[in-house]
Amino acid sequence: MIRFLLGxxxxxxxxxIIVSVAIFFLMRLIPGDPAAVMLGDLATSEQVEALRRExxxxxxxxxxxxxxxxxxxxxxFGKSITSGDPVLPLMLDRFAVSxxxxxxxxxxATLIAVPAGMFAAWRQGSLADYGLVAASTxxxxxxxxxxxxxxxxxxxxxxxxxxxxxxxxxxxxxxxxLMFIFMPALTLILVEIGPIVRMARASTIxxxxxxxxxxxxxxxxSEAEVMWRHAFRNAFAPTWTLIGLILGGLLGGIAxxxxxxxxxxxxxxxxxxxxxxxxxxVQGCILFISVIYVVVNLIVDMLYPLFDPKIAQ
Amino acid sequence: MTRxxxxxxxxxxxxxxxxxxxxxxxxxxxxxxxLAPYDPLKLHLRSVLKAPSxxxxxxxxxxxxxxxxxxxxxxxxxxxIALATVALAIFFGLLFGIIAGFLRGWTDRVLMILNxxxxxxxxxxxxxxxxxxxxxxxxxxxxxxxxAYMPAVVRVARGTVLSVREREYIEASRVMGNSELVTVVRxxxxxxxxxxxxxxxTMFGWVILSESALSFLGLGVPPPAPSxxxxxxxxxxxxxxxxxxxxxxxxxxxxxxxxINMLGDALRDWLDPKMQx
Numbered sequence: 001m002i003r004f005l006l007g008x009x010x011x012x013x014x015x016x017i018i019v020s021v022a023i024f025f026l027m028r029l030i031p032g033d034p035a036a037v038m039l040g041d042l043a044t045s046e047q048v049e050a051l052r053r054e055x056x057x058x059x060x061x062x063x064x065x066x067x068x069x070x071x072x073x074x075x076x077f078g079k080s081i082t083s084g085d086p087v088l089p090l091m092l093d094r095f096a097v098s099x100x101x102x103x104x105x106x107x108x109a110t111l112i113a114v115p116a117g118m119f120a121a122w123r124q125g126s127l128a129d130y131g132l133v134a135a136s137t138x139x140x141x142x143x144x145x146x147x148x149x150x151x152x153x154x155x156x157x158x159x160x161x162x163x164x165x166x167x168x169x170x171x172x173x174x175x176x177x178l179m180f181i182f183m184p185a186l187t188l189i190l191v192e193i194g195p196i197v198r199m200a201r202a203s204t205i206x207x208x209x210x211x212x213x214x215x216x217x218x219x220x221x222s223e224a225e226v227m228w229r230h231a232f233r234n235a236f237a238p239t240w241t242l243i244g245l246i247l248g249g250l251l252g253g254i255a256x257x258x259x260x261x262x263x264x265x266x267x268x269x270x271x272x273x274x275x276x277x278x279x280x281x282v283q284g285c286i287l288f289i290s291v292i293y294v295v296v297n298l299i300v301d302m303l304y305p306l307f308d309p310k311i312a313q
Numbered sequence: 314m315t316r317x318x319x320x321x322x323x324x325x326x327x328x329x330x331x332x333x334x335x336x337x338x339x340x341x342x343x344x345x346x347x348l349a350p351y352d353p354l355k356l357h358l359r360s361v362l363k364a365p366s367x368x369x370x371x372x373x374x375x376x377x378x379x380x381x382x383x384x385x386x387x388x389x390x391x392x393x394i395a396l397a398t399v400a401l402a403i404f405f406g407l408l409f410g411i412i413a414g415f416l417r418g419w420t421d422r423v424l425m426i427l428n429x430x431x432x433x434x435x436x437x438x439x440x441x442x443x444x445x446x447x448x449x450x451x452x453x454x455x456x457x458x459x460x461a462y463m464p465a466v467v468r469v470a471r472g473t474v475l476s477v478r479e480r481e482y483i484e485a486s487r488v489m490g491n492s493e494l495v496t497v498v499r500x501x502x503x504x505x506x507x508x509x510x511x512x513x514x515t516m517f518g519w520v521i522l523s524e525s526a527l528s529f530l531g532l533g534v535p536p537p538a539p540s541x542x543x544x545x546x547x548x549x550x551x552x553x554x555x556x557x558x559x560x561x562x563x564x565x566x567x568x569x570x571x572x573i574n575m576l577g578d579a580l581r582d583w584l585d586p587k588m589q590x
Contacts, residue, residue, distance in 0.1 A: 018430035023442075030446050137578070141570035143522055145529050146545065146563030149552065157553055253437045256526050271530055274445040286442050293435050 001305065008301050012294055019290050020072075024065050027283050072287070078280035080273075087284040091266060095288070098258070098265035100170060101181055102250045105188035110243055113193045117200025118235065122227060124205055132197060140194030144253070148187040148260035155183055167263050184261045188254075192246055199242045204235040237307045244300025248293035327582075331575025338569055342392035345385035353378060353386040353539050362555045372557050374548060380558065383539035384565055390540045391569075394455055395520045399513055401459035406466020407505060411497060413467070414474025424467070431464040437523055444532040454533050458520050469512055473505045507584040514577040518570050525566050541566050 035051040036043065059067070071078075077087035113136075120132040156164040162183050170177035207213065208231050216226045255267030262268075266285060273281035341348075350370070351357075357369075357377035365372040371380040413424040431439070443457035477483060478501070486496040527533035528542025536543050541562040548558030 014426055015430050015433045018426065019433050022430065026442065026446055137574050138571065141518075141574050142567045143525060143563070143570070145526060146559075146566060149545070149549070149559050149563065153552055153556060153559065249435045249437075251435070253435065253526070255437075255441070256529060259530060270441070271532075274441070274532065282442075282445055286438065289438055290434050293438075294433050 004305070005302055008298065012298050015294060016291070019294070020069060020287065021065065023283060023287050023290075024068055025061075027279060028061070030279060077284040077287075080281050081278045082273075082276050082281075087280050090281070091269065091284055091288050094264060094266040094269045095292075097167065097169070097263060098251060098254050098267060101184050101188065101257075101263070101265070102247065102254060104181065105185045106192060106243065106247050106250065108185070109189045109192040109196060112189070113196035114200045114236070114239060116193075117197040117239075118204045118227065118232065120197065120201045121204035121208065121235075122223075129201075133201070136194040136197040138194075139190055140198070142191070144187055144191045145256040145260050147190060148184065148257055151183050151187055152260060165262050180263075184257050184263060187257055187260075188250060192250070195242065195246065196239065200235065200239045203238045204231055207231050207235045233307065237304060240304060240307045241300060244297050247300075248296040251289055251292055251296075327575040327579035331572050331577075331579055334568060334572025335576055338388055338572065339392065341385060342389045345389050349379075349382035349385045351379035351382040353383040354537055355379075362551060364555065365557060371561055372555065374544070374555075374558055375551055380544075380561060383544060384541070384561060387539040387541045387544060387562065387565070390451075390534055390538060391521055391524060394451060394458075394524050394534070394540075395517050397455045398458045398462070398520045398524075399516050401455065402463045402516065403466055403509060403513055405459070406463045407470045407502070407509065409463075410467040410470025411474050411501060411505070414471040415478065415493070415497060415501065421471075425471070428464045428467045431460070432468075434461070436461045436519070437526060440523055440527060441530075441532060444527060449532050449535045451534060454524060454527065458523055461523070462516055462519060465516070466509065466512060469508050470505050473508060474501055477501060477504050511577065511581045511584055514573060514580055518573040518577065521566065521569055521573070 035048050039047055039051060075088055077091070079086055080090060083090075116132055117136075120129040123129050152164060155161050162179055167180050168176040170181065213226060213230055216230045217223075221229075251266070253267075254265060255271045257263075258265040258268040259271060266289065270282065270285035270289070273279075273285065355378065357373060357379070359377065360369055360373040361377040362375055363369060363373045363377070365380075369379050369381065371384065374380055374383070409424055409428070413421040413428075434442075440454075440457040440461045443460065444453060447453035447457070483496060483500055486500050487493075491499070524533055525540065525542030525545070528540045529546045531543070531546060534540035534543055536547065544562040545559060548555065548562070552559050
């Protein structure tokens, strides 16, 4: 068990190194000298050279990489070109906003979709199953940004139930915060229900064909007991992995939802930095989101034995 | 019998509806330009933000451009990008996957570490990053999306190769004196076709979704060329005055994805009976 956890932890190390190398070199592909861009047209060559040294842009590429990485490991992601603020605190602030919405949405989507998928599997071939599969395929086909715009149009503009622009943190004012979080969270919940229902259904069906389920039924256990004690635990494991991927993937793709609802989250920070060619912020966000993605999947994998009785033993 | 009927209906419905939607869209992408009532870039200043009418069946946008014509040309833009991206991703994915699975050893290990690192980026984020560096253009979009979606193909191809490489007929092909290349092309590649076909169909959906998301963010197909994603972005400020500018392109994207998803399910049931649920 401990060996499994350690092994998984070690696997993440080369991945993170390669991800950091990739980001470092891709950032170097950007035409133009970042130091010259930062200082503008009026800077002297001495000023540019001094800034290059400060930013770790002098020396050979491997030296530059080591300098860069040591700065980042020390939490120094550089300063934003547009605002001059240090990048790390900026990202952490924005991340708190994105994480609130994403975690709330994934949690609620799971609570709705897993029972729905299992119910569909249990009643496989019935009209209810047919309806649930059709509904999840339909939801799977609607892009989050369009669904968001439609929700904004109906609930925000026509019915005027929720505020259309702006954001208030749940931390500052819980009730106001909920008003702002409702529409984006609803969007993400609806978008993620589709894949989770399908996965929960498929893995439950697969498990319920196995002999031990027949055995449990033959033992005279009630249908509810068979489903809960035997089918659920085994069927949930693959769904759990999918939920991890979704959680990480949403953090990567949340830029579009945040753009629709003008929420000051991490995705919005990244997109605005791209528009403004604020490369320290772009680099920081990409690195930050990739690390979160790797860490979320790591945690999901490490918790996997809890859900898969076969590995736990 | 009561359990069997809905399932049969579902299999057929997926194939018929999904296939039908995809076929109509492909026809639209091919013949759209000759069917479109107007030039999609032509400005009609008198019809700015005019709701659907006889002159403009689906209305006109903020520059008075005909929405129907733009949607039709948009189908072509999206279709081309998706086709090129999927083709590139499948080609290089098969190449690397088969090399890794067939040669094994260090080649395999290095290729797989690189591949897993690409998978360590959420798909859309990697594409976003490449677009940020390269700037918005169709070519950059195709390259960015094929890099983002290639790793899935590599995994499937390598898995298939590993599962067949020890089979007797591969051995037989070698014993007969066929070169490795002939063995791979004649005997390994055909085995990859079923899973890759299913994956390619699903990937079409992913690519269309990502392309429209990136175009919506202003990092995909650059205006004024119409794509469904950038039409949504440019119509967004007029959401209350002209909701059809938002509703229609989104409907097109959703309908396309629905068709592809249903077709993908039908293909999977047909080609991969084990996955049938």
